[in-house]
Structure formats: C-alpha cells, structure tokens
Amino acid sequence: MGGPDNYYRACGNPFAAQPPLAGTVRVDLCVIGGGFTGMAAALAAAESGRKVVVLEAETVGYGASGRNGGQLIPGLRWSAGELVETFGLARAQAIYQVAMMAVDRVAARIAKHDIACDFKHGHFEAAWKPSHFAAMARETELLARDFGRLELELVEPADTGRHVSTELYHGGVFDQRGGHFHPLNYVRGLAEAALAAGATIHEGTRVTAIREGRTVEAVTAHGSVIADQLIVAADAWTGDLLPSARGFTVPIMNYNIATAPLGSLADKLIPGDAAIADSRFVLNYFRLSADKRLIFGGGEKYRQSPPSSITEFVRPYMAEVFPRLSRTPIDYGWGGIVSVTMNRLPHLVRRDNIWIAHGFSGHGALLTTLAGELLVEAIDGDGDAFDTLAALPHRRFPGGPFLAKPLASLGLLYYALKDRL
Numbered sequence: 001m002g003g004p005d006n007y008y009r010a011c012g013n014p015f016a017a018q019p020p021l022a023g024t025v026r027v028d029l030c031v032i033g034g035g036f037t038g039m040a041a042a043l044a045a046a047e048s049g050r051k052v053v054v055l056e057a058e059t060v061g062y063g064a065s066g067r068n069g070g071q072l073i074p075g076l077r078w079s080a081g082e083l084v085e086t087f088g089l090a091r092a093q094a095i096y097q098v099a100m101m102a103v104d105r106v107a108a109r110i111a112k113h114d115i116a117c118d119f120k121h122g123h124f125e126a127a128w129k130p131s132h133f134a135a136m137a138r139e140t141e142l143l144a145r146d147f148g149r150l151e152l153e154l155v156e157p158a159d160t161g162r163h164v165s166t167e168l169y170h171g172g173v174f175d176q177r178g179g180h181f182h183p184l185n186y187v188r189g190l191a192e193a194a195l196a197a198g199a200t201i202h203e204g205t206r207v208t209a210i211r212e213g214r215t216v217e218a219v220t221a222h223g224s225v226i227a228d229q230l231i232v233a234a235d236a237w238t239g240d241l242l243p244s245a246r247g248f249t250v251p252i253m254n255y256n257i258a259t260a261p262l263g264s265l266a267d268k269l270i271p272g273d274a275a276i277a278d279s280r281f282v283l284n285y286f287r288l289s290a291d292k293r294l295i296f297g298g299g300e301k302y303r304q305s306p307p308s309s310i311t312e313f314v315r316p317y318m319a320e321v322f323p324r325l326s327r328t329p330i331d332y333g334w335g336g337i338v339s340v341t342m343n344r345l346p347h348l349v350r351r352d353n354i355w356i357a358h359g360f361s362g363h364g365a366l367l368t369t370l371a372g373e374l375l376v377e378a379i380d381g382d383g384d385a386f387d388t389l390a391a392l393p394h395r396r397f398p399g400g401p402f403l404a405k406p407l408a409s410l411g412l413l414y415y416a417l418k419d420r421l
C-alpha cells in the first residue's frame with residue numbers, strides 16, 4: 001500500500017530524503033506527522049521565526065496526504081442548511097466563513113511557493129438522484145442568499161454533459177472555487193518551503209510516547225524532541241499517540257485507481273476538466289490527471305484488510321459511471337485511511353501546550369492546510385478562527401476500544417444502503 005502502485009509516488013516531483021532524528025533536540029515547536037496538516041503548520045511556524053522540528057514516522061506524504069483523490073471541495077461535509085438548522089444562521093455563517101478560508105490558503109501557498117502540483121479550478125458535485133438535485137437547488141439558493149456564494153452554478157440535469165459524460169447523474173452544482181491537484185506534489189512542495197524557511201524534518205522517525213508537562217517531549221527510538229508546544233498532525237494515528245484523543249475518529253479504507261492515459265477520450269469524459277464527486281454518502285469521485293489518466297475513487301471498506309485486487313475492487317464503480325472504460329487498462333491501484341469523526345466535521349483541540357487536528361472526514365485536501373495554519377495562529381495568540389472550529393461539538397464513537405469500529409461500520413453501512421434506495 002502506497003508503494004509502486006501509488007500513481008502519485010510513481011510520477012511525483014523529487015524530494016530529498018530527510019535524515020532520522022538522532023539525540024535530543026530542544027525547539028519552540030514540535031510537529032508530529034508530515035502530511036498536509038503537519039507541513040502547513042511547520043511552514044507557518046518557521047515563517048514566523050520559530051525553531052520547528054517535524055517528526056514523520058515514514059516519509060513526507062506517506063499518509064492520506066500522499067494518497068487521496070486530490071479533490072479540493074470547498075466547505076465542510078455538512079450542507080449550509082444543516083449548519084443553520086443545528087447552529088442558527090449567525091454561527092453557521094461564521095463556521096462556513098472559516099471553512100471557506102481554506103480555499104484561499106491553499107491557493108496562496110501554491111502561488112507563493114510556486115508548487116508544481118497541477119492545480120486546476122472547478123469542482124462539480126453530481127446529483128445521484130432527482131431528490132438530491134432538488135436539495136442542491138435549495139442549498140445553492142441558501143448559499144447565495146445568506147453565505148455570499150453567488151458564483152455557485154446549479155447545473156440542470158439536461159446540462160450534466162457539460163461537466164461529465166454519463167447517463168448516471170441528474171444535474172448538479174458547479175463550484176469554480178473548488179478544484180483538484182496532485183496531492184503528493186503539494187505536500188512535498190509545502191515541505192520544501194518549510195525547509196527553506198528553516199524548519200527541520202526527520203523522516204523515518206516514529207514518535208512512541210508523548211511526555212506532558214511544562215514543556216512537552218516527543219520520544220522516539222533514537223532521540224527525543226523537547227518543545228514548548230506540540231502539534232499532533234497524525235490524523236488516523238492520533239489516538240495511538242494520545243489516549244485522550246482516542247475514539248473520536250474511526251479509520252475507513254478508501255481506494256483509488258489510475259487508468260492508462262486516455263488521450264483525447266479524456267476530454268470527452270470530463271469536458272471542463274473539473275473534479276467530479278457524486279452526492280451519495282459513499283461517493284464516487286474522479287478527475288483527470290495532468291497526463292490524462294482518470295483517477296477514480298469509489299467504494300469504502302470498513303475493515304483494514306485490503307481487497308485481493310484494488311483495481312478490480314474499484315473498476316465496477318468506474319464502469320458504472322463510464323461503461324466505455326469497463327475494459328480500459330488500469331495502471332495503478334492504491335488505498336489509504338480516511339479518518340472520520342462521528343459527525344463528519346473536523347476535530348480541532350487544544351490541551352495546554354498540545355494542539356491536535358484530525359478527522360477531516362474526506363474533506364481534508366483543503367481543510368488541513370487551514371487547520372495547520374490556524375493551530376500556529378492560535379499558538380501566536382490569534383485564536384478566533386481556531387476557536388470557531390474547535391467549538392464544533394464532538395462525541396466519541398460508542399462502543400469503547402473494542403466495539404467502536406464495528407458499530408461505526410454498521411452505522412455507515414446503513415447510510416450507504418439508504419443511498420441505494
């Protein structure tokens with residue numbers, strides 16, 4: 001998993017291996033995890049003059065950040081309607097506004113550091129059934145009226161083909177502020193920028209324990225880092241490191257494939273080169289790579305064991321959307337862990353000098369850069385936006401250490417089945 005079968009690794013920009021930690025180091029900020037969250041935090045902290053060290057168990061981008069669908073989906077997993085219903089209009093607007101900051105933060109990083117990650121604008125959410133389209137029409141109206149999202153475009157069912165050439169969908173919403181990118185190249189670009197700003201990154205350095213106190217110590221097999229502040233950006237692995245964070249997320253296996261390059265057919269399948277995701281709970285999501293492959297994600301597994309063939313596991317989902325690709329060669333298939341919270345909103349927490357952001361629930365490609373930066377801003381004393389997200393209510397999955405995952409699986413299966421009706 002994540003080896004030669006990961007398309008992004010096969011074609012990623014070079015990134016020089018960073019040496020493991022050896023000995024004891026004293027810093028202002030220690031970051032655990034070299035994904036989007038950790039690298040965004042390290043970069044922001046190094047820019048503001050802090051001495052910062054990142055400890056990454058494997059390599060930069062080893063986790064979800066180097067494996068995901070590359071879909072940049074503005075907002076949160078909740079609709080604006082759900083936010084208003086739960087929190088009232090004013091608080092919903094504040095939450096949504098913070099979440100939308102992620103769009104500009106990612107674009108700003110790419111522009112400032114000239115990150116070559118095939119960044120493209122445009123995201124299309126395709127309606128799986130007519131009732132989903134009706135809900136999208138209500139949501140688009142609400143977003144334009146109360147959230148200032150005037151640029152969202154409701155695409156009538158008859159016009160679906162402008163974005164995706166399939167009979168499967170019933171219109172949708174086109175969001176020019178969304179988009180897609182090569183995720184591994186983006187995180188490697190953040191890492192290069194963090195190094196240039198003075199951060200130190202240690203790959204192959206797994207943190208085995210955290211010692212809390214006035215300073216905090218991240219312990220590894222060959223040394224430790226003593227820091228004033230610690231950011232835990234280990235997403236799916238956060239609970240392994242910090243018992244207090246355990247139970248707030250469950251890991252869901254998700255799989256992607258990359259077809260052989262499709263040449264001119266690619267632009268016929270996705271004429272506007274947008275990223276496409278459908279409106280189901282367990283969704284299909286797909287887009288074109290720079291070399292005109294279809295990168296397709298579909299199906300979820302609630303057990304960690306991979307399917308015997310990832311390509312054959314995902315292929316039927318792709319063939320359902322594009323029957324003409326049912327025999328197209330698939331060059332790569334890989335999987336990763338999506339870390340999901342109970343309510344599918346991200347979980348940001350502060351405990352004294354320990355800061356945590358995890359559980360981005362499939363929306364992390366944009367939100368993680370924001371989260372990493374907000375943690376650093378909050379450490380700097382500018383915590384308003386951090387507080388807005390940290391105040392989102394979260395509960396542990398029921399069932400404790402043994403039953404949480406099976407119970408969550410059952411719950412998720414229920415929603416997946418509802419979509420099929």
Ligand SMILES: Cc1cc2nc3c(=O)[nH]c(=O)nc-3n(C[C@H](O)[C@H](O)[C@H](O)COP(=O)(O)OP(=O)(O)OC[C@H]3O[C@@H](n4cnc5c(N)ncnc54)[C@H](O)[C@@H]3O)c2cc1C
Nearest residue numbers: 033035036037057063064065068069071207336363364365
């Ligand atoms: C297959 C797949 C498809 C996805 N598609 C999308 C998508 O299209 N759009 C979207 O918005 N989101 C998507 N996501 C989710 C998104 O990728 C994540 O939300 C995001 O990458 C999380 O970033 P992160 O930096 O918080 O965590 P990660 O990228 O997982 O980084 C955590 C890092 O911590 C390291 N680590 C763990 N334990 C330790 C330790 N003890 N010591 C040191 N280091 C440690 C890991 O090695 C890892 O590199 C997808 C996820 C997957 C798996």
